[in-house]
Amino acid sequence: MDYRRHIIALREFGKVGPKGFQLLLLHFGSPDRVFSASVEEISSLPRVSREKAETILAAEDKLSEVDQMLKYLEANEIQVATLLDENYPELLKQIDDPPPLLYFKGEFPNGEPAYTVAIVGTVKATQPGIARAVALGKGIVSRGGIVVSGLASGIDAAGHLGALANNGKTYAVLGSGFDNIYPPDHISLAQNISQHGAMISEYPPKVPVNVGQLMARNRIVVGLSQAVILVEESPDSEGSADAANRALNLGRPLYVSSNSPSATQWHKKGALLISGEDDLDLILKYL
Numbered sequence: 001m002d003y004r005r006h007i008i009a010l011r012e013f014g015k016v017g018p019k020g021f022q023l024l025l026l027h028f029g030s031p032d033r034v035f036s037a038s039v040e041e042i043s044s045l046p047r048v049s050r051e052k053a054e055t056i057l058a059a060e061d062k063l064s065e066v067d068q069m070l071k072y073l074e075a076n077e078i079q080v081a082t083l084l085d086e087n088y089p090e091l092l093k094q095i096d097d098p099p100p101l102l103y104f105k106g107e108f109p110n111g112e113p114a115y116t117v118a119i120v121g122t123v124k125a126t127q128p129g130i131a132r133a134v135a136l137g138k139g140i141v142s143r144g145g146i147v148v149s150g151l152a153s154g155i156d157a158a159g160h161l162g163a164l165a166n167n168g169k170t171y172a173v174l175g176s177g178f179d180n181i182y183p184p185d186h187i188s189l190a191q192n193i194s195q196h197g198a199m200i201s202e203y204p205p206k207v208p209v210n211v212g213q214l215m216a217r218n219r220i221v222v223g224l225s226q227a228v229i230l231v232e233e234s235p236d237s238e239g240s241a242d243a244a245n246r247a248l249n250l251g252r253p254l255y256v257s258s259n260s261p262s263a264t265q266w267h268k269k270g271a272l273l274i275s276g277e278d279d280l281d282l283i284l285k286y287l
Contacts, residue, residue, distance in 0.1 A: 004101075006031035007082045008066045011100050012204060014059030018097035020048075021083070024056075031084075035060040069204065078178060078205060079104050091116070092223040095250060099202035099220065105178060106198030107169070115287040116171070118148040118225035119162075120218075120243045121155025122234040129232030130158040132257060132276055136229060137162020137170070139277040143284055146171060146197065148225045150217055151186055152239070155231045160193060169197040173221045175214035177207035182214075200224075218243040226287045227253040229274070233262045244271070255283060 010016040010031060016024065023045055028034050034042070035057065042053035073080060081088045082101045087108055092098050117140050119133055137147045137159040147163040149156040151172040163170035172193045174182070178201060181187045190199055202220065203213065221243055222228055228247040233240055244266060247254040254271040256263050263273055274283070 003031050005066050009059040009062050013062040014056040021100040095223040104198050104200045106194040116146045116148050116225045118221050118228040119159030120240045121231040122237040123152050123154040124234045125154035133158035133231045134162035135277045138166045139280045141166045141168020171197050172199050173217045174201040175217040176209035177203045177205040179205040180208045182209040222246040230256045
């Protein structure tokens with residue numbers, strides 16, 4: 001699958017982002033044809049400078065490094081799905097900027113299950129908030145679903161743990177590569193998730209975490225989910241608020257715990273209020 005090598009080269013060495021990749025694919029038809037183009041042709045595309053075009057074309061010289069990366073991935077049981085692969089999640093293709101490629105460990109979210117639900121919320125969760133997230137995680141998997149979240153402290157981790165406690169599946173979307181699990185004290189949780197679901201990242205294994213990447217992963221969490229539940233928010237919960245807004249903008253159902261201080265605010269924006277696990281049957285009925 002040479003196209004996979006070319007996509008990795010474009011993404012990791014050509015520094016082509018999600019929207020840039022779509023632009024190139026739309027114009028050239030396939031990743032390999034990009035490398036047959038001239039600097040002039042590539043730089044004639046919208047928002048592509050001559051310098052950027054040169055960087056893109058220079059990525060072809062990195063294919064040997066791509067091959068080394070693929071060997072590393074195989075040795076560490078890390079798989080890759082590109083936007084052109086059949087196992088790339090259909091739900092994720094519906095967002096404006098789907099990742100050109102995804103790295104994953106475990107069972108990739110393709111085809112099954114009947115539904116996926118994201119559990120999001122503050123890292124500064126209260127004990128009642130954590131208890132609600134655990135109960136929701138348990139309830140989702142007991143009804144045959146999969147919990148999607150971001151492996152963060154607080155509500156994210158509680159949702160994952162609830163799913164695992166009921167021997168269910170859960171997907172953790174990272175804002176870093178697999179060699180730099182964040183937060184570090186969730187390494188064992190991440191390993192457990194990869195054995196009962198999947199760890200997913202748009203970044204190669206050795207990429208460290210940063211704030212921008214943590215925010216960017218929200219689009220994947222929401223994109224993989226048929227519904228999003230905002231369990232608890234704190235005044236500085238930028239990440240969970242971003243995920244909730246993405247759900248509304250994408251047209252995915254957003255549910256907010258009625259116990260959250262921001263519940264009324266989200267309800268005015270279009271979210272539905274829930275009291276807890278007992279509302280799951282109604283939520284899942286419409287997915």
